[in-house]
Amino acid sequence: MNTTDFLDRYGPAALVTGASSGIGAAFARLLAEAGFDLLLVARRADRLHDLAGELTAAHNVKVTVCAADLADPAAVDAIAKAAQGVDIGLLVSNAGFGLKGPHQNNEPERMAALLQVNCAAPMQLTHCFLPALLERGRGGVILTSSVEGLMGIPFSAAYAASKAFTNSLGESLWGELQPAGIDVLALCPGSTDTEAHALQGIDPATLEGMMSPREVAELALLNLANGPLYIAGEQNKAMFDALLGMPRRDALRQMADNIRAVLLPRGEKP
Numbered sequence: 001m002n003t004t005d006f007l008d009r010y011g012p013a014a015l016v017t018g019a020s021s022g023i024g025a026a027f028a029r030l031l032a033e034a035g036f037d038l039l040l041v042a043r044r045a046d047r048l049h050d051l052a053g054e055l056t057a058a059h060n061v062k063v064t065v066c067a068a069d070l071a072d073p074a075a076v077d078a079i080a081k082a083a084q085g086v087d088i089g090l091l092v093s094n095a096g097f098g099l100k101g102p103h104q105n106n107e108p109e110r111m112a113a114l115l116q117v118n119c120a121a122p123m124q125l126t127h128c129f130l131p132a133l134l135e136r137g138r139g140g141v142i143l144t145s146s147v148e149g150l151m152g153i154p155f156s157a158a159y160a161a162s163k164a165f166t167n168s169l170g171e172s173l174w175g176e177l178q179p180a181g182i183d184v185l186a187l188c189p190g191s192t193d194t195e196a197h198a199l200q201g202i203d204p205a206t207l208e209g210m211m212s213p214r215e216v217a218e219l220a221l222l223n224l225a226n227g228p229l230y231i232a233g234e235q236n237k238a239m240f241d242a243l244l245g246m247p248r249r250d251a252l253r254q255m256a257d258n259i260r261a262v263l264l265p266r267g268e269k270p
């Protein structure tokens with residue numbers, strides 16, 4: 001699909017959560033390059049305003065900023081308010097975070113926030129923005145999930161479970177909305193070069209074969225009509241095809257070894 005067709009099908013404006021860094025910022029840049037007006041959401045307002053200034057100057061698009069903490073169940077109401085007057089044809093629910101390490105070491109408050117940000121917010125956002133898409137009979141929804149949602153992931157139990165939720169939400173909505181002309185994609189990136197790893201206490205130098213956030217976002221936009229679920233990157237697809245073809249107990253043991261290898265440098269003894 002060329003840029004004009006893409007804008008006609010999913011424009012004129014896109015809502016991107018988690019736009020202050022990583023994959024979300026890459027989505028925002030690519031969509032502005034394609035001529036989309038944007039509503040950008042995250043907690044770090046300074047970063048969102050910097051990005052808005054950059055994109056407005058470079059692409060002559062209208063960018064609205066909404067600073068919101070998606071761990072607060074009321075955040076979606078604030079986003080809906082900020083979206084008044086913005087004609088959203090594409091929802092990119094991308095904000096999320098992970099917790100790595102032995103499950104019993106996670107702080108309960110962080111797990112509650114993870115559930116709200118990774119699971120409840122995409123569910124509420126789709127609920128809020130779908131009526132307008134249905135009314136016009138076209139549009140798109142991208143839910144940034146993870147390859148970790150494709151199977152259980154030892155030492156990432158809460159995060160993997162949250163992304164299994166996202167995959168199921170995406171697949172279910174794809175089934176509901178395909179006849180109405182709305183494309184839904186659960187995007188499953190593998191390891192991507194963003195701030196997410198350091199936030200989980202993992203040294204990015206211990207990770208191999210990371211994709212760039214721009215590459216991941218670009219592949220997602222290219223494959224938006226090829227839902228319900230898309231694994232970004234041939235290497236990630238081959239790895240998870242192999243894991244999912246194995247007896248599940250063997251796959252889980254192999255994955256536990258892989259994650260131990262990146263956790264051990266920070267001194268944990270899972």
Ligand SMILES: NC(=O)c1ccc[n+]([C@@H]2O[C@H](COP(=O)([O-])OP(=O)(O)OC[C@H]3O[C@@H](n4cnc5c(N)ncnc54)[C@H](OP(=O)(O)O)[C@@H]3O)[C@@H](O)[C@H]2O)c1
Pocket residue numbers: 017018019020021022023024041042043044045068069070071094095096097098117144145146147188189190191192193194195196197199213
């Ligand atoms: N990097 C990877 O290897 C990888 C792999 C698979 C899937 N993913 C998924 O990709 C998505 C984007 O992550 P990333 O890798 O780009 O990491 P990132 O650079 O850390 O970006 C995460 C984004 O989510 C926002 N966010 C986090 N908590 C939030 C909250 N409580 N309220 C509002 N916004 C919040 C952050 O903004 P603020 O901090 O400004 O609020 C930031 O914009 C996530 O859903 C992640 O699970 C990442």
